[in-house]
Amino acid sequence: MPELPEVETIKRELEQSVVGLKIVDVEVPVSSVVKIPTNDFVRRVRGTTITGIGRRAKIILIHLSSGDTLLFHLKVAGNLLYMPADVEKEKAQVIFVLNNGYELRFRDPRLFGYVKLISGDVFRSPELSRLGPEPLSDQFTLDTFREMLQRRPRSQIKGLLLDQSFIAGIGNIYADEILFYARVYPARPAGSLTDEEIRRIYEGIRVILSRAIAERGTSIISYIDLYGKKGNYGNFLKVHYQAGKPCGNDCAGTVVKIKVAGRGTYVCPDCQK
Ligand SMILES: [Zn+2]
Known part of the structure; x- marks a missing residue:
């Protein structure tokens, strides 16, 4: 399972690659990994711009210009991949089509990982509100x-x-x-x-x-x-x-x-x- 160092690596790479890009379309070939109704998810994400990236514990956060936050839990075997749109999709479950010819793809062969869309303060969501301290933070002495x-x-x-x-x-x-x-x-x-x-x-x-x-x-x-x-x-x-x-x-x-x-x-x- 990806732990803090792996998820932090993906977070830093997302910061370098996707911040400022617009999500022009969303494809959801396997809707079970998206934890809100698919139509709602696509409607609220399509057309937004990625404004920032975060991480808490093993969870990746992608902040959107709408004020909503995409929350990804990779669980045992999930991957988040950034690649040109013309590369074969290899059974991705959720595909974010970006305005630079690339796509951000969520792929989990085990289907334990999931994606949520959170409105408002993401740190009050059930996933984030009950976590212990971040081990590399200044607060953890x-x-x-x-x-x-x-x-x-x-x-x-x-x-x-x-x-x-x-x-x-x-x-x-x-x-x-x-x-x-x-x-x-x-x-x-x-x-x-x-x-x-x-x-x-x-x-x-x-x-x-x-x-x-x-x-x-x-x-x-x-x-x-x-x-x-x-x-x-x-x-x-x-x-x-x-x-x-x-x-x-x-x-x-x-x-x-x-x-x-x-x-x-x-x-x-x-x-x-
Ligand atoms: Zn020894």
Whole structure:
């Protein structure tokens, strides 16, 4: 699933490519991914200009001149692609025809992803109003993180990192990498963490997510960016998807796969305590 670094990459590419362009037509070959009536959706989007791009957690926002906002959740396997209109459409579910000969296409072979159109303050919509803090924002400080953990002492740290209402944008790949960076075992209850371990997890969140954005995200299964290119961070993964390989710290240990918080979880049992 695309996580914060992948979605942030697409957001930055959208800022470079589509802001200021007019949406001259909208095609909806598969209406189930659009969460309002198709006729209404097409009527309200057609003829608007893209005025800005946003991201919150794993959600992409495209602000329109009408005051409405397009909200995209890519879920497990969704892609947002920018390409010339004459390139074959490859089973896109929603196509925004732009006034420069290009199209913005939403494509999800699994059909779990969706598009909504929100009027008014998008941050009060159900998708955005219950999210935890953005981990790279100035508001998310070490003190804030420590207080958040103190309120959930019995919860496993990995489960908390995956919980979008606790902290926004982290999924299974980066939770594993952050806890490896911090040398903390993913099943540890938050209440058992020392001040030093909390500091290392906080630092890991900031460092790992920033590096992954700089490498344009991770492509393990299906993620590609706005231009159809894969992310590079897969080359830097230390534990996630690395079962059986030597530990990335050269500790002489081997990465193993276990289950924590209901998810396949990769750890070095020698480094992570
Ligand atoms: Zn190790």
